[in-house]
Amino acid sequence: MSHILSSVLGVTMLTKRLLIGVAAGLTVLAAAVFTLLLARDPGVPASANVALAGQITSTEEGPMEGVVVTAKREGSTIAVSVISDAQGRYGFPAGRLEEGRHALTVRAVGYDPEGPLHADIAGAGTASVDIELGATHDLEAQLTNAEWVESIPGTEAQKRMFESCVRCHTLERVMRSTYDAEDWLSVLERMDGYVTSAFPGNPQRRPTDEWTPFANRSPQAQEARRRQAEYLASINLSSGARTYALKTFPRPTGRSTRAIITEYDLPKLSTAPHDAEVDPDGMVWYVDFGQQYLGKLDPRTGEVTEYEVPEARPGNPTGILALKLDREGNPWGGNMFQGSIFKFDRETEEIQVWKVPDELEQPKGTHGTRIFQVNHAAPESSHVDGKVWLQNRSIAGVHRLDLATGEFETFEPFLNSTRNSHNLYGIQPDSQNNLWFLDFANEHIGRIDAKTGEIALYETPTPGSRPRRGEVDPEDRVWYAGFGGNVIGMFDPRSGEFREWTPPTPHTKPYDTFVDRNGDLWTGSMYTDRAVRLIPETGEFIEYLLPETVNIRRVFVDDSTTPVTLWIGSNHGSSLIALQALDE
Numbered sequence: 001m002s003h004i005l006s007s008v009l010g011v012t013m014l015t016k017r018l019l020i021g022v023a024a025g026l027t028v029l030a031a032a033v034f035t036l037l038l039a040r041d042p043g044v045p046a047s048a049n050v051a052l053a054g055q056i057t058s059t060e061e062g063p064m065e066g067v068v069v070t071a072k073r074e075g076s077t078i079a080v081s082v083i084s085d086a087q088g089r090y091g092f093p094a095g096r097l098e099e100g101r102h103a104l105t106v107r108a109v110g111y112d113p114e115g116p117l118h119a120d121i122a123g124a125g126t127a128s129v130d131i132e133l134g135a136t137h138d139l140e141a142q143l144t145n146a147e148w149v150e151s152i153p154g155t156e157a158q159k160r161m162f163e164s165c166v167r168c169h170t171l172e173r174v175m176r177s178t179y180d181a182e183d184w185l186s187v188l189e190r191m192d193g194y195v196t197s198a199f200p201g202n203p204q205r206r207p208t209d210e211w212t213p214f215a216n217r218s219p220q221a222q223e224a225r226r227r228q229a230e231y232l233a234s235i236n237l238s239s240g241a242r243t244y245a246l247k248t249f250p251r252p253t254g255r256s257t258r259a260i261i262t263e264y265d266l267p268k269l270s271t272a273p274h275d276a277e278v279d280p281d282g283m284v285w286y287v288d289f290g291q292q293y294l295g296k297l298d299p300r301t302g303e304v305t306e307y308e309v310p311e312a313r314p315g316n317p318t319g320i321l322a323l324k325l326d327r328e329g330n331p332w333g334g335n336m337f338q339g340s341i342f343k344f345d346r347e348t349e350e351i352q353v354w355k356v357p358d359e360l361e362q363p364k365g366t367h368g369t370r371i372f373q374v375n376h377a378a379p380e381s382s383h384v385d386g387k388v389w390l391q392n393r394s395i396a397g398v399h400r401l402d403l404a405t406g407e408f409e410t411f412e413p414f415l416n417s418t419r420n421s422h423n424l425y426g427i428q429p430d431s432q433n434n435l436w437f438l439d440f441a442n443e444h445i446g447r448i449d450a451k452t453g454e455i456a457l458y459e460t461p462t463p464g465s466r467p468r469r470g471e472v473d474p475e476d477r478v479w480y481a482g483f484g485g486n487v488i489g490m491f492d493p494r495s496g497e498f499r500e501w502t503p504p505t506p507h508t509k510p511y512d513t514f515v516d517r518n519g520d521l522w523t524g525s526m527y528t529d530r531a532v533r534l535i536p537e538t539g540e541f542i543e544y545l546l547p548e549t550v551n552i553r554r555v556f557v558d559d560s561t562t563p564v565t566l567w568i569g570s571n572h573g574s575s576l577i578a579l580q581a582l583d584e
């Protein structure tokens with residue numbers, strides 16, 4: 001039985017219909033077109049002339065390597081960044097900066113420029129701006145989440161609570177607060193009431209029956225919460241002063257300085273672009289984690305178009321987590337608390353929504369969440385058998401949707417598990433549409449055979465690795481980010497072998513992985529603001545510090561450009577970021 005929803009021309013009213021065997025798209029939604037800007041292709045010309053160059057120095061260090069310099073033309077939504085080399089020199093290739101006055105900013109922990117910087121870019125020739133840096137007056141504002149975690153006193157177990165906080169905002173907000181333990185009890189209670197995708201730019205609340213207020217919790221749970229409140233009061237500014245030294249990580253060196261980074265602002269600050277992926281025409285698609293939008297960026301112009309995704313369960317929290325393209329390049333999304341998935345047809349611009357039937361929501365109290373949370377749809381191999389996999393957090397399981405009949409099958413790998421918690425999270429089909437899934441609560445990856453339905457579980461070498469999201473490559477090898485174990489890993493089903501690597505910067509806690517056409521493995525961090533590239537044959541890591549706080553989740557590499565382009569959504573920064581390594 002299928003549940004297909006439609007709405008016509010952007011009208012918010014939804015017509016719920018029960019239809020069997022209808023697969024055609026039913027919905028047309030008006031597109032909102034935003035500013036049109038002129039920028040250049042993200043590709044870097046081979047024999048690049050230089051539009052803007054200079055040297056970065058400080059009295060403390062002399063020439064400074066690894067300083068991220070960003071140029072943004074007045075009124076533009078596009079910012080371009082490069083990183084200084086061992087001589088402190090930076091250079092923006094010609095063709096990458098528009099003509100006009102650019103504001104210049106830098107990222108170098110511990111340092112700030114003496115005053116505002118700018119550069120005037122003309123049609124030809126090289127503008128020259130040397131930059132002198134001095135000690136910053138506000139180091140706390142410059143720390144990454146990882147540097148905070150490294151600095152604050154406490155055990156690993158105590159610090160684990162920050163895994164929750166960083167989903168929604170930086171730790172600076174937490175550490176600069178002045179709350180005492182009693183205050184923290186009510187602040188944490190307020191935090192509990194936000195939906196998973198809330199952030200200060202879009203503070204959406206959870207339905208009240210979806211979480212338990214402090215007063216109704218068990219004595220043990222209340223005690224655990226009190227200990228958290230006391231811990232927070234011991235590390236923030238409630239005593240009036242910082243009681244520990246702030247530790248900072250070294251700036252990038254060598255290969256980590258050879259990259260060009262382009263950041264495209266999205267039209268609304270409330271947008272939280274969770275996943276981004278590039279279609280065969282070079283358009284960058286993204287989904288809004290907190291709101292009902294699918295968006296499209298044309299990186300050649302900076303133009304952004306947003307499409308409203310109909311709500312399958314009006315009144316439930318809004319927002320879309322994962323975005324994946326099918327073989328035709330059509331975007332699909334997992335609409336979380338709407339308990340639905342959708343497909344956007346690039347040709348007709350129609351959105352088709354499939355609502356997971358009510359009876360497939362988990363009765364309260366077992367492994368999953370209390371209400372539907374469909375984070376992921378996986379249509380990549382649906383052309384093989386006409387079926388699309390989707391994840392259902394409420395049952396810690398997956399469904400398989402038959403596109404011809406609209407029927408949902410259910411698979412619950414952990415139904416008989418004796419462990420008290422499972423979180424079947426990232427899902428990825430192989431070339432034959434067999435499904436690989438990751439248990440974000442523990443340390444298993446698993447496979448569902450498309451033909452027999454047989455389920456197999458494989459344990460990662462690192463206990464507590466908490467595989468979060470990943471990829472199946474064209475050779476059907478499985479790559480995963482072990483958030484809890486601070487590893488990125490690979491499982492080869494043919495040999496049964498695992499390999500795992502740990503990124504060098506502490507507390508990277510990888511979220512996702514992607515293998516590019518050169519065989520390099522990419523990941524990113526919600527903690528370090530670094531995009532991470534691993535060359536698996538040599539084990540060499542290259543980490544690219546981004547120009548600002550980013551909160552990297554999904555990583556996607558566009559293999560069609562030279563060099564390849566890494567795309568990231570800045571979840572709390574309402575922008576899309578493209579990074580190209582210049583030493584491929």
Ligand code: HEC
Pocket residue numbers: 161162164165166167168169173174177187188190191194195196197198199200201202203204232
């Ligand atoms: C699900 C999202 C979410 C999570 C998880 C979350 N927060 Fe927040 N937090 C918010 C939002 C939204 C705001 C801004 C609105 C507000 O203050 O309620 C905020 C604000 C704050 C503030 C500033 C409040 C003030 O009055 O100045 C503090 C402090 C804070 N959070 C601490 C924490 C800590 C500590 C954690 C982790 C244990 C945490 N938050 C987890 C969403 C979240």
